[in-house]
Amino acid sequence: MTLGYSKPLYLLAFDHRGSFERDLFASPHPVPPEVRGGIIDAKQVIYEAFVEATNRGAPLDAAGILVDEQYGSGVARKALSAGHVLAMPVEKSGQDEFDFEFGDDFGAHIKKFDPTFAKVLVRYNPEGDQEVNRRQAERLARLSGWLHDRGRHFLFELLVPPTQGQLTRAGGDQHRFDREIRPHLVVETIRAMQDAGVEPDIWKIEGLDSAEACAAVVDQARRGGRDLVSCIVLGRGADEAQVIKWLGIAASVPGFDGFAVGRTLWEEPLRDLLADKVDRREAVRTIADRYLQTVHGFIG
Secondary structure: OOOOOOOOEEEEEEOOOHHHHHHHOOOOOOOOHHHHHHHHHHHHHHHHHHHHHHHOOOOOOOEEEEEOHHHHHHHHHHHHHHOOEEEEEOEOOOOOOOOEOOHHHHHHHHHHHOOOEEEEEEEOOOOOOHHHHHHHHHHHHHHHHHHHHOOOEEEEEEEOOOOHHHHHHOOOOHHHHHHHHHHHHHHHHHHHHHHOOOOOOEEEEEOOOOHHHHHHHHHHHOHHHOOOOEEEEEOOOOOHHHHHHHHHHHHOOOOEEEEEEOHHHHHHHHHHHHOOOOOHHHHHHHHHHHHHHHHHHHHO
16 A cells, blocks of 8 residues: 555544533533433534535535544444545544554444544654653554555644643743744654654644744655655644634645644534524534635635
8 A cells, every 4th residue: 555645635623522521511421311412413513514515615525524433423424425535533532642442443443434544643742751652652553554454544643742841941832832842843753653663644733833844744754755645734723813824834835735623613603502592504504614714725
């Protein structure tokens, strides 16, 4: 199998689990059946918005969804039936250290849905806890090998949380860390993953504030003949203006080929729907509008 993915990718991301339970539904644990039903329906609302957006011109060969099995299995099956690009997560939700949601059965669950991409969310800082980094790299290499041995695509979402020392060097300013320190750490993390045998087809990267930083990330992602490996931008829950800014910067750099944006697009409309401030139709339309604006923000 040739490593990489040669098409643009515009993902509407709603594979969130803990944040739906905690932030949108303020649910206790275990999650009551009525809350579970509410989360399942909220994800259906987002999917209805995605379908509307494709009917209104979102490019079908690039548009896709990222949704989980726990609350979004029905949506995933609808997306597969409709021929939409589908990404599904492999990781346990809300953990600082990557581990498989279904343990050693991760492969059976990937085969069950046959998504376009198996996706992981990984928090990794090359200057962080070395034992945690080692364990994560081993698990991710196992997944990477399993996927590519079977001709399946691998989407790697990378978050680089600052260590306390890094944040201190940035004067306690998260934005300064993101601007001055994080770009180098992203490059170092990609190198460490590659050296450990972790080979994503697409790297999903937190927004970067300069084209130079984006180019350095692409150069590392494509080193050593990985010429078709690409990068996309994640939204990180930022406001629409910030996300559009990140997309504009990334779109100017060959090798950044799309985005995966979630809460920025659907959180406010869903909150309004749950509070009976808007009806279902308006919530769907608003999410579709925001997704299409994001597509146009990347395409230019």
